[in-house]
Amino acid sequence: MTRALITGASAGIGHGFADELARRGHDLVLVARNGERLAAVADDLRARHGIEVETLVADLSQRDGMQAVADCLSSVDAPVDLLVNNAGSGLPDWFGTTDIADEERQLDLLVxxxxxxxxxxxxxxxxxxxxxxxxxxxxxxxxxxGTYSASKAYLVNLSQWADLHYAPSGVRVMALCPGFVRTEFHERGQMDMSGIKPWMWLSVESVVRDALADLDRGRAVSVPARRYKVLAAFARHAPAALVARQARRGRE
Ligand SMILES: NC(=O)c1ccc[n+]([C@@H]2O[C@H](COP(=O)([O-])OP(=O)(O)OC[C@H]3O[C@@H](n4cnc5c(N)ncnc54)[C@H](OP(=O)(O)O)[C@@H]3O)[C@@H](O)[C@H]2O)c1
Known part of the structure; x- marks a missing residue:
């Protein structure tokens, strides 16, 4: 039995991790802003899986919210064995047209x-x-x-280094890089997703399953689903202008 802390655990991918880890018998610490929703998720997981679930209401775009969760991760009495840094959101418009205060909040939440x-x-x-x-x-x-991909690139690069650096000390770090996943993310960010083809959508369950399998395999970067592995290879090796053109399709 181990203990996992998941940020953004009340919905979408974070909720998927909570569900799958609970099914595997892990105790959980769930973090999000909406306390009522978090409590409902915790009750459901306790009832269905008989595990211990703690909830921590915190806004991770604020320094005090980050610190409260960091304190929990530093606990000697109740150590956390798996951290899933998942909480996130998006903005509907491109950097340069958005409010800089919104961008700074995003930077705090995503980086x-x-x-x-x-x-x-x-x-x-x-x-x-x-x-x-x-x-x-x-x-x-x-x-x-824009700024969203720049924030995520920071996370991938840092994860790759941290995995190389800390694996010999027994600590693994992996960046999870999914394509489009059916969650509340796009609706919350008021994004028009009408151009996204049905085959491009992944389920939360498959993303979580692939991520945990890749962690077990020792991967530093996980790209769930074969079709997205191909797109990731293209994006890493094709000329930047071509990648940018392709990436703009579907979501302007
Ligand atoms: N969906 C996709 O297509 C997709 C693709 C690639 C990567 N991702 C990434 O996957 C992660 C999860 O996204 P999702 O699709 O699962 O989104 P989601 O369904 O909108 O869920 C977001 C979760 O994060 C929490 N959250 C949002 N802002 C927060 C804040 N300031 N402080 C603490 N918790 C906060 C939300 O709860 P509260 O509102 O109660 O705080 C919720 O639990 C994000 O990092 C996103 O960038 C998503």
Missing amino acids: RAPLVLMDAALKSMTGRRSGAIINVASLAAFTPR
Whole structure:
């Protein structure tokens, strides 16, 4: 039995991780802003899987929210064995047209929060010489797509280095880079997804299953689904202008 902490666990991919890890018998710490929704998820998981579930209401775009979760990750009495840095959101418009205050909040949520939580987790896990971190990035990390893809590229690069650096100390780090996943993400961000072909959508369950299997295989970067592995290879090797043109299709 181990204990996992998942940010953004009340919906979408984070909820999928909570469900699958609970099914496998892990105790959980669930983090999100909406306390009522988080409590309902926790009740459901306790009832269905008989595990212990703690909830932590925190806004990860705020320093005090990040610190509360970091403190939990530093606990000696109740150590966390797996951190899933997942909480995230998107903006409907391109950088340069958006409000800079919104961009800065996004930067804090997508970059500063995972950085602060990773720091706390690494310090605790390396002391115990065991643990794992999954940073939920995106396939967008391999394409030039404004501030969102830049934030996710930061996470992928840092995860790759951290995995190389800390694996000998018994701590694994993996970036998860899914394509389009059916969650609340796009609706919350008021994004027009009408141009996305049905075959491009992944289910939360398949993304979580592939991610956990890739973590077991020792991968530093996980790209779920064969069709997205092909697109990721294209994005990594094709000329930037061509990749940018392709990446703009579907979602303007
Ligand atoms: N869906 C996709 O197509 C897709 C593709 C690639 C990568 N991703 C990445 O996957 C991750 C999860 O996204 P999702 O698709 O599962 O989105 P989602 O369905 O909208 O869920 C987002 C989760 O994050 C929490 N959250 C949002 N802002 C937060 C904040 N400031 N502080 C704490 N928690 C916050 C939400 O709960 P509260 O609102 O209650 O806080 C919710 O639990 C994100 O990092 C996203 O960038 C998504």
